[in-house]
Amino acid sequence: EDQVTQxxxxxxxxxxxxxxxxxSYTVSGLRGLFWYRQDPxxxxxxxxxxxxxxxxxxxxxxxxTLTKKESFLHITAPKPEDSATYLCAVQxxxxxxxxxxxxxxxxxRVLVKP
Amino acid sequence: DAGVIQSPRHEVTEMGQEVTLRCxxISGHDYLFWYRQTMxxxxxxxIYFNNNVPIDDSGMPEDRFSAKMPNASFSTLKxxxxxxxxxxxxFCASSFAGGNEQYFGPGTRLTVT
Numbered sequence: 001e002d003q004v005t006q007x008x009x010x011x012x013x014x015x016x017x018x019x020x021x022x023x024s025y026t027v028s029g030l031r032g033l034f035w036y037r038q039d040p041x042x043x044x045x046x047x048x049x050x051x052x053x054x055x056x057x058x059x060x061x062x063x064x065t066l067t068k069k070e071s072f073l074h075i076t077a078p079k080p081e082d083s084a085t086y087l088c089a090v091q092x093x094x095x096x097x098x099x100x101x102x103x104x105x106x107x108x109r110v111l112v113k114p
Numbered sequence: 115d116a117g118v119i120q121s122p123r124h125e126v127t128e129m130g131q132e133v134t135l136r137c138x139x140i141s142g143h144d145y146l147f148w149y150r151q152t153m154x155x156x157x158x159x160x161i162y163f164n165n166n167v168p169i170d171d172s173g174m175p176e177d178r179f180s181a182k183m184p185n186a187s188f189s190t191l192k193x194x195x196x197x198x199x200x201x202x203x204x205f206c207a208s209s210f211a212g213g214n215e216q217y218f219g220p221g222t223r224l225t226v227t
Contacts, residue, residue, distance in 0.1 A: 032214050043118075043205050043218030044157070087157065091214065100145055100209050100216065101170060104157040 002027045002092050004105035011110045013078055021073040021108045023088030033071050035064050036087040044087055078112045085109045118219035120206050126225045132194040135222045139208030148191050149205040196226045
């Protein structure tokens with residue numbers, strides 16, 4: 001069974017204080033690892049997809065990296081508007097072409113104080 | 115594009131009543147997903163469809179839950195009878211065939227008293 005564990009559960013940062021979020025995963029074969037951002041009262045918003053170990057992707061102050069067992073989301077010089085819950089999800093390789101099923105982690109709640 | 119549309123946004127009902135949640139996916143998307151989110155269990159996949167056909171319903175918790183997709187632009191998730199433990203936010207998401215990014219709707223917050 002695919003499993004995704006995110007840490008820490010919550011993170012309080014001062015504006016400008018860089019940090020990293022961790023996503024550890026267990027999957028029979030990784031098709032892709034996804035990062036989403038979720039604001040209160042809204043649905044998750046897609047950020048990145050990573051497919052293979054060593055891959056990195058960036059978007060503004062966010063940078064996602066991937067190894068064979070975990071992924072990191074680095075937040076560089078965060079601003080208050082980066083406050084959100086960040087969700088990690090994995091998609092497994094399947095013998096049958098059965099679509100885009102994702103297994104999500106519990107998320108990391110990030111609060112950036114001015 | 116209007117994105118994924120869900121209705122109602124909020125639903126409060128009494129235990130034992132039937133609840134129907136509705137979803138309109140993004141036009142052209144071939145996959146539709148229903149998720150449930152709670153503080154205790156996080157975001158869980160309930161069921162998903164490909165070209166209007168249910169592919170995997172292993173996440174549907176009980177026979178009280180059912181989902182249909184009569185056409186490419188509409189899906190429903192029904193709970194009958196509802197129970198207080200069904201209280202959660204229910205999300206609908208859609209994606210392209212072969213594409214990986216799922217686009218989520220705003221969710222329906224269900225409260226069963």
